[in-house]
Amino acid sequence: MATLSTRRSTAAASTAGRRRGDGRGCGAADNAANVPPDGRSGIRQTYGDRRLRINPNKDHKPDKYDDLKSDFDPAIFSSLERHLPPSMLDVSKEAKIQFMKEILGRYLPEGERARAQKHKEYRQRIMSAYQPLHKQIYNVDATTFFVPSFIEAIKKSTEESFRNIISEPSPGVYTFAMLQPSFCELLLAEVENFEKWVNATKFKTMKPNTMNKYGAVLDDFGLEAMLNNLMEKFICPISRVFFTEVGGSALDSHHGFVVEYGNDKDIELGFHVDDSEVTLNVCLGKEFSGGELFFRGVRCDKHVNSETQPEEILDYSHVPGRAVLHRGRHRHGARPTTSGHRINLLMWCRSSVFREMKRYQKDFSGWCGECQREKKERQRQSVAATKLAFLRSEGGSMI
Numbered sequence: 001m002a003t004l005s006t007r008r009s010t011a012a013a014s015t016a017g018r019r020r021g022d023g024r025g026c027g028a029a030d031n032a033a034n035v036p037p038d039g040r041s042g043i044r045q046t047y048g049d050r051r052l053r054i055n056p057n058k059d060h061k062p063d064k065y066d067d068l069k070s071d072f073d074p075a076i077f078s079s080l081e082r083h084l085p086p087s088m089l090d091v092s093k094e095a096k097i098q099f100m101k102e103i104l105g106r107y108l109p110e111g112e113r114a115r116a117q118k119h120k121e122y123r124q125r126i127m128s129a130y131q132p133l134h135k136q137i138y139n140v141d142a143t144t145f146f147v148p149s150f151i152e153a154i155k156k157s158t159e160e161s162f163r164n165i166i167s168e169p170s171p172g173v174y175t176f177a178m179l180q181p182s183f184c185e186l187l188l189a190e191v192e193n194f195e196k197w198v199n200a201t202k203f204k205t206m207k208p209n210t211m212n213k214y215g216a217v218l219d220d221f222g223l224e225a226m227l228n229n230l231m232e233k234f235i236c237p238i239s240r241v242f243f244t245e246v247g248g249s250a251l252d253s254h255h256g257f258v259v260e261y262g263n264d265k266d267i268e269l270g271f272h273v274d275d276s277e278v279t280l281n282v283c284l285g286k287e288f289s290g291g292e293l294f295f296r297g298v299r300c301d302k303h304v305n306s307e308t309q310p311e312e313i314l315d316y317s318h319v320p321g322r323a324v325l326h327r328g329r330h331r332h333g334a335r336p337t338t339s340g341h342r343i344n345l346l347m348w349c350r351s352s353v354f355r356e357m358k359r360y361q362k363d364f365s366g367w368c369g370e371c372q373r374e375k376k377e378r379q380r381q382s383v384a385a386t387k388l389a390f391l392r393s394e395g396g397s398m399i
């Protein structure tokens, strides 16, 4: 198997630093697991338990950080405060800030800080000059964006309501009708309008990620708040049910973009994993043939190039308006678009809490197919060894 790539966004801040909104992200996590941050400061010695909680404390009312000068959005601090260890919830605001800055600092080391600032300025330059074509798509309006079956399922937000609209052609790949054709058209027209503006003004824009040359980053020209809302209200309810073990209950930032394929665009997309915990991929149109997604099983970093098992093979054909939701670590690629023009909306949804936790784990058998296979093999060998020892001792006692 060819060595697989990990795709990254071309922008700087990829994790905790970009979140806007109400500071709640995905809200409650279900499975408890504590996260030990590697505290390096005096704070660590002053207070007892330094471990973050994966379950946000919903009863705790976080401080307001709007006045805080930091590279991170104040909402991140309010959101993270709910994950602080119980012993830290009532300490001074300054102590909490110091502790949280240390954790967040890991997501934005020195070099990246400058790049994040540049990226912020880049966005400001675009947004001060670009005139949106369809202002109505800059705020989520469920009835014009989504098909009724999707809205109904989200209203109930139970596993059963999701299973009614979702098909799962291979474990961990969920597909469902999501976007109205009229919304797809508006979004396509907005992207086209943005691209026209880019060409007319010769503005040098960033590529959507390290592997796609054609497309646009929606977050860069004003759609970040809308997409954040979409993630919180319409993706989190689903990912909380199907992707809890990879931070699906605690998504708190995203990278939103469109990719374009066709004759004079990208043709195909190589085998890769995404820089996301959960990826939403929705085909917007237009008319095309080819461009199937191929999936080859979920893998952790260590096993990213390990063999595919036959049951992990899936080829999926895109249908306009239909969403595919999968773990970012689900290895995949896109086959050549052989005719026409294909444009897909992508949201790489991330969880800073999950990324923090992952630093302290070695066994990912909760979601990595190869970790699971190795664990089963260890269990099989241990049962076999126990049986053998038992048979030997039985044999011995019969003599």
Ligand SMILES: O=C(O)CCC(=O)C(=O)O
Binding pocket: 007, 259, 269, 274, 281, 293, 332, 333, 334, 344, 346
């Ligand atoms: O072209 C596609 O549908 C796949 C896109 C994709 O995997 C990605 O952008 O991460």
Ligand SMILES: [Fe+2]
Binding pocket: 007, 272, 273, 274, 279, 332
């Ligand atoms: Fe991808």
